[in-house]
Amino acid sequence: MSDNAPLLAVEDLSIMIGRQAENLVDGVSFSVMPGETLCIVGESGCGKSVTALALMGLLQTPPVHITSGSVRFDGHDLLGLSVDDWSDLRGDRMAMIFQEPMTALNPAFTIGDQIAESVMRHRRIGAEAARARALEMLERVGIPAARTRLDAYPHQLSGGMRQRAMIAMALANDPTLLIADEPTTALDVTIQAQVLQLIRDLQRESGTALILITHDLGVVAEVADKVAVMYAGRIVETAPVEALFNDPQHPYTIGLIGSLPGLEAGQRGSRLATIPGLVPAPESMPAGCRFADRCPFATATCAEAPPLREIASGHAVACHYAPLEEHCAPEQAA
Amino acid sequence: MLAFIGRRLLIAIPTVFIISVFVFLLQKLLPGDPVLALAGEDRDPATLEALREMYHLNEPLIVQYFYWIGAVLQGDLGMSLRTNQPVTSLILEKLPVTFQLAVMALIFAVGIGVPMGILSAVYKGSWLDYIANFVALSGLSIPNFWLGILLILLVSVNLGWLPASGYRPFTVDPVRSIETMLMPAFVLGTALAATLMRHTRSAMLTVLKSDYVRTARAKGLRERVVIMKHALRNALVPVVTVSALLFGELLAGAVLTEQIFTIPGFGKLVVDAVFNRDYAVVQGIVLVTSVGFILMNLLADTAYMILNPRMRDQK
Ligand SMILES: Nc1ncnc2c1ncn2[C@@H]1O[C@H](COP(=O)(O)OP(=O)(O)O)[C@@H](O)[C@H]1O
Ligand code: SF4
Ligand SMILES: [Mg+2]
Numbered sequence: 001m002s003d004n005a006p007l008l009a010v011e012d013l014s015i016m017i018g019r020q021a022e023n024l025v026d027g028v029s030f031s032v033m034p035g036e037t038l039c040i041v042g043e044s045g046c047g048k049s050v051t052a053l054a055l056m057g058l059l060q061t062p063p064v065h066i067t068s069g070s071v072r073f074d075g076h077d078l079l080g081l082s083v084d085d086w087s088d089l090r091g092d093r094m095a096m097i098f099q100e101p102m103t104a105l106n107p108a109f110t111i112g113d114q115i116a117e118s119v120m121r122h123r124r125i126g127a128e129a130a131r132a133r134a135l136e137m138l139e140r141v142g143i144p145a146a147r148t149r150l151d152a153y154p155h156q157l158s159g160g161m162r163q164r165a166m167i168a169m170a171l172a173n174d175p176t177l178l179i180a181d182e183p184t185t186a187l188d189v190t191i192q193a194q195v196l197q198l199i200r201d202l203q204r205e206s207g208t209a210l211i212l213i214t215h216d217l218g219v220v221a222e223v224a225d226k227v228a229v230m231y232a233g234r235i236v237e238t239a240p241v242e243a244l245f246n247d248p249q250h251p252y253t254i255g256l257i258g259s260l261p262g263l264e265a266g267q268r269g270s271r272l273a274t275i276p277g278l279v280p281a282p283e284s285m286p287a288g289c290r291f292a293d294r295c296p297f298a299t300a301t302c303a304e305a306p307p308l309r310e311i312a313s314g315h316a317v318a319c320h321y322a323p324l325e326e327h328c329a330p331e332q333a334a
Numbered sequence: 335m336l337a338f339i340g341r342r343l344l345i346a347i348p349t350v351f352i353i354s355v356f357v358f359l360l361q362k363l364l365p366g367d368p369v370l371a372l373a374g375e376d377r378d379p380a381t382l383e384a385l386r387e388m389y390h391l392n393e394p395l396i397v398q399y400f401y402w403i404g405a406v407l408q409g410d411l412g413m414s415l416r417t418n419q420p421v422t423s424l425i426l427e428k429l430p431v432t433f434q435l436a437v438m439a440l441i442f443a444v445g446i447g448v449p450m451g452i453l454s455a456v457y458k459g460s461w462l463d464y465i466a467n468f469v470a471l472s473g474l475s476i477p478n479f480w481l482g483i484l485l486i487l488l489v490s491v492n493l494g495w496l497p498a499s500g501y502r503p504f505t506v507d508p509v510r511s512i513e514t515m516l517m518p519a520f521v522l523g524t525a526l527a528a529t530l531m532r533h534t535r536s537a538m539l540t541v542l543k544s545d546y547v548r549t550a551r552a553k554g555l556r557e558r559v560v561i562m563k564h565a566l567r568n569a570l571v572p573v574v575t576v577s578a579l580l581f582g583e584l585l586a587g588a589v590l591t592e593q594i595f596t597i598p599g600f601g602k603l604v605v606d607a608v609f610n611r612d613y614a615v616v617q618g619i620v621l622v623t624s625v626g627f628i629l630m631n632l633l634a635d636t637a638y639m640i641l642n643p644r645m646r647d648q649k
Contacts (some may be wrong), residue, residue: 106568108642
């Protein structure tokens with residue numbers, strides 16, 4: 001693998017639930033370089049989790065299944081791998097943290113056992129060494145009294161501590177890619193910043209690439225190298241983080257950023273979705289541009305699905321009228 | 335742990351008391367005068383009166399109850415009116431036989447029901463699932479006596495593989511004891527296997543959708559480990575509880591099965607006592623069975639607690 005080859009390259013990924021007429025996730029493409037941070041943003045229900053689970057091979061099939069596309073990771077064609085080969089990568093080279101720390105850990109086993117289990121699965125080491133590694137990880141994620149926590153059951157830990165334990169588990173084998181699906185959404189606001197900071201610190205230490213799924217634009221501004229904005233199962237805009245905030249092109253992105261008055265890098269707690277209207281449900285996806293119902297610029301042309309077009313280096317937009325400067329009067333675009 | 339069991343035992347005391355009152359009143363409400371039964375042909379009023387005096391039957395009910403319960407607490411359940419043997423020793427003699435039958439039946443039930451439940455949950459919607467459900471439904475709907483007779487005809491009469499009767503106590507001849515119990519235990523176990531299969535299946539289906547099973551997969555664990563360790567461990571919690579409660583049902587089902595396979599167990603004691611209006615024995619049996627149920631409940635709760643770490647911390 002050469003230096004500038006992406007660690008993960010997703011091409012034209014489409015995912016369907018049951019036998020619905022339209023793809024739930026439709027033609028999604030993005031890539032992540034080693035050590036890079038990609039943020040995927042979008043309103044709830046737009047297919048972020050489903051996309052992430054697809055990368056890990058964790059989709060609930062049936063009813064959810066991949067209809068087309070390819071996922072290349074670290075030289076492997078993931079979708080072509082056997083079940084066993086994929087599970088060799090999972091938890092080792094690629095790991096995932098979930099949104100719900102309260103239910104993501106098995107209530108019947110201790111924290112230490114659950115971390116050590118993952119280490120033993122992927123490394124040829126004994127129970128003692130795996131336990132030592134689990135302890136080391138618990139200390140690294142900043143769990144106080146880590147040695148006693150090793151033998152604690154999940155219910156004996158707070159939500160924030162459980163999410164730290166999940167992070168310890170995910171990073172125990174030094175993965176090259178970490179997928180974090182809204183890792184702080186379920187936590188207390190005061191804890192959110194700490195856990196996010198922890199993920200960033202660990203990522204910086206280990207050089208792991210990170211896909212961070214969030215609907216918090218403040219978080220995006222703070223941590224992302226690159227952003228993919230998803231709407232109703234499609235990527236509508238993808239750009240380096242500065243370009244996205246300084247020069248948003250898709251009406252949906254503009255709406256998102258516009259609903260954050262005076263956003264500056266580092267500002268947190270700002271949430272999406274003050275755009276009027278709702279995300280279309282999977283069973284009633286419009287045929288053309290999926291944002292047309294809520295788009296102030298929609299025209300007859302928009303009955304045709306807009307392709308994702310690159311308008312500047314690394315900056316691609318799925319709108320017939322992008323770049324907006326060429327199509328609209330400035331006051332309209334604002 | 336011990337504190338938990340101790341507390342549960344304390345809670346059980348009022349229940350046992352109420353049961354004992356019912357059992358006591360049951361005897362009083364039943365038709366037929368036990369004194370007449372006891373006296374047999376001798377209807378001399380003086381004899382009858384003497385017997386009444388001897389059994390405190392002229393005292394107020396409440397006093398009679400305390401006489402009775404006092405004796406019970408010392409292990410004296412009275413004398414059988416028919417055989418003149420102490421009820422306690424009658425029960426102690428028969429109980430181990432039925433207990434052996436119930437344990438073996440439970441082994442069959444768990445051994446068949448749990449694996450079938452796991453398979454049908456993991457392969458939900460496949461032919462395996464349909465077959466398992468069909469077998470379970472059959473197990474539930476085939477009457478025990480019919481299956482028992484069929485087995486005797488096939489396995490004992492035609493094939494000559496197993497004896498149809500001739501039970502020996504386990505302590506006397508273990509091999510023979512188990513041989514004669516295999517068929518009855520199987521018959522008794524099948525209906526329970528069906529119930530357990532359904533419980534296991536639904537528990538597994540719920541657990542397999544859980545977040546922590548997804549986490550186990552995300553760690554790259556093999557599907558076998560995900561199912562047999564992470565999923566099953568949690569699915570077993572309700573299954574074990576149900577098994578312990580079903581054990582009581584087994585004892586009840588044993589009555590009929592014992593008749594078919596002529597096993598000299600609790601069942602035979604019950605039937606004989608009822609037909610002979612041997613009230614002291616009936617009373618003793620009801621009391622022992624009720625306390626047995628309470629103990630099984632306690633066992634179920636304890637198992638639930640052992641399997642479920644969340645419960646262990648609750649004071
Ligand atoms: N297992 C599933 N079965 C049926 N529908 C699902 C399943 N998983 C997700 N969905 C549907 O897919 C859509 C996208 O879900 P998701 O990816 O979780 O959204 P997000 O993470 O962006 O909030 C939602 O409408 C959700 O109801
Ligand atoms: S394609 Fe049309 S409807 Fe879709 S975002 Fe662009 S202008 Fe709006
Ligand atoms: Mg989600």
